Amino acid sequence: MDLAFIFTIGACVGSFLGVCVCRIPEGKSIIFPRSRCECGAAIPFWLNIPLVSWLCLRGKARCCGRQIPARYFIIELLTATLFAGLYLSYSLPNFIVGTIFCSLLLVVAFIDIATMEVYEAMVIGGICIGLVASWLVPGWQGEQFRFESMLKGVFGMCFGSGLIFWIAVLGEMAFRREAIGTGDIKVIGMIGAFIGWKGCLWAIFGGCLLSATILLPVLLGAKIIKKEKFKLPREVPFIPFLAVGSIAYVLFPQTLTNIFF
Numbered sequence: 001m002d003l004a005f006i007f008t009i010g011a012c013v014g015s016f017l018g019v020c021v022c023r024i025p026e027g028k029s030i031i032f033p034r035s036r037c038e039c040g041a042a043i044p045f046w047l048n049i050p051l052v053s054w055l056c057l058r059g060k061a062r063c064c065g066r067q068i069p070a071r072y073f074i075i076e077l078l079t080a081t082l083f084a085g086l087y088l089s090y091s092l093p094n095f096i097v098g099t100i101f102c103s104l105l106l107v108v109a110f111i112d113i114a115t116m117e118v119y120e121a122m123v124i125g126g127i128c129i130g131l132v133a134s135w136l137v138p139g140w141q142g143e144q145f146r147f148e149s150m151l152k153g154v155f156g157m158c159f160g161s162g163l164i165f166w167i168a169v170l171g172e173m174a175f176r177r178e179a180i181g182t183g184d185i186k187v188i189g190m191i192g193a194f195i196g197w198k199g200c201l202w203a204i205f206g207g208c209l210l211s212a213t214i215l216l217p218v219l220l221g222a223k224i225i226k227k228e229k230f231k232l233p234r235e236v237p238f239i240p241f242l243a244v245g246s247i248a249y250v251l252f253p254q255t256l257t258n259i260f261f
């Protein structure tokens, strides 16, 4: 019963995150106005129930039959599942920090997928939230005292963004073009502020491993099938991979630490 309740809360938060992903890149307010369909019709609350409405409507708007992007449904489902997973692994204060961290990651990752951009004001806000959360909930960083916990966050932030900065410099020397954007450096800073330097290492190497596992077969496939049929994007958003790496670390810190260290 408890878990169903947390799942529902997660779905509702996911619904809000979907709105953020849509509106932040357009510079619109994330609170007002209420949700509207692209045709301009207001969406009544009973057609705006997370997960359920999209499934009942089979992804088509009631007012005009327009396709409702599956992205909304996916974000709601991911958020709900993550909230349930965090609830099973953490005590209440840690659970709250975990949900904030995962929500920030989801928004940044989905905006990166949609626009290939990072909204820096939001990420810097995220860094501050991470440091304050480490101060308020030292247990989240596995510490007993506030000062140590925040220090861990600060060190994680510097370590992560420093490491990726040097990877970016080397990448630029090797490939003669920008391999990692400054936005990515800040996102890693945010990850470090929340989960420390070990978490950062996991986010970066887990993310690289995952992207290589997915992209290499795709690249090879494209070589075999010939290029005309199959257009590859020139750039691939990297933040979703970082997000998956970080979230894996948050959900299974002990298992992943044991593999790595």
Ligand SMILES: [Zn+2]
Pocket: 037, 038, 039, 040, 041, 061, 062, 063, 064, 065, 066
């Ligand atoms: Zn409509």
